[in-house]
Amino acid sequence: MTTAPPESRDRIYRSPMALVGGCLLLVIIGWLGIDAVVSGTGRTPWLALAVLILVVPLVVAFTLRPAVFANDDRLRIRNPFRVIVVPWGQVEMFRSTFSNEVFVKSGTKYQLWAIPVSLRGRKKAARQTARQAARPSDARGSGRGLGLFGGGGMQADGFGGRTTVPEGPTRAETDKIMDELREMQEARGQAKASQGEVSVRWAYEIMGPALAGAVLVAILAALG
Incomplete structure (x- = not known):
């Protein structure tokens, strides 16, 4: 019995700025939304809850999710x-x-x-690149290529030099x-x-909650 070879490990590419911005937005939205739900009167808590259901999935979709x-x-x-x-x-x-x-x-x-x-x-x-090109060639080569642990720039030639x-x-x-x-x-x-x-x-896990939140916001807005 033969088994399939294991799948190679993924390299993962994401935007650090999007992750940081998404986390900050979620903190701000959560703080304002929960405060409105807890302290609001009348329809305000329900409207705040509907907005949270709409906005949070969209923030996640455009900041934390892409990879x-x-x-x-x-x-x-x-x-x-x-x-x-x-x-x-x-x-x-x-x-x-x-x-x-x-x-x-x-x-x-x-x-x-x-x-x-x-x-x-x-x-x-x-x-x-322009600054590197503007430097003299001897200045670009000096102080580089420190063997095995150097930052690069040096290689062995055919004569051991x-x-x-x-x-x-x-x-x-x-x-x-x-x-x-x-x-x-x-x-x-x-x-x-x-x-x-x-x-x-x-991504129905994103689209579903966002659509539900949009419907709730529309209903509450229509009710005045």
Whole structure:
């Protein structure tokens, strides 16, 4: 009896700023909402409760929920209202413009909500690259390449000596992540375990409570 090989461990990509912002928003919304439920009069507690049921799932959906999981076989994209599983063999290309996106071979495009494009990060990386290019070559090579534990820049040549490897351009953090995903797709796109169909599942656990909250808010607003 043969057993299937264990699935490789996922690399998980998320936005730290979204996580921090989502937690702060939930604390503020919870504090104001619970205070209104406990201290409010008339329809105010019910309206506050309905707003909580509506708003909390949406905050979770757009801040805490988005994540990208990548392993040797597939890319799993957890967006606010959908979960998309794309085997590497189905990935056509990645594109980074004003948002990071993956195109599958059918032509469909999916946005990577958990890996937002940072124009500020790109500008900062461009400035660092410009400063590196402006420095003299001997200054760029000095103090680097400290052997096994060094920060990089040195490699052994064919005669037992060492030579300096020029530094590459600085990249924004999200652009580095997209480079990693491209490398994984190039390495695993033809593997047998990376074939299959794209699957999409709607996040009813988010959509259901939010819809219920919206209906309650509408009813209470109509009742005055």
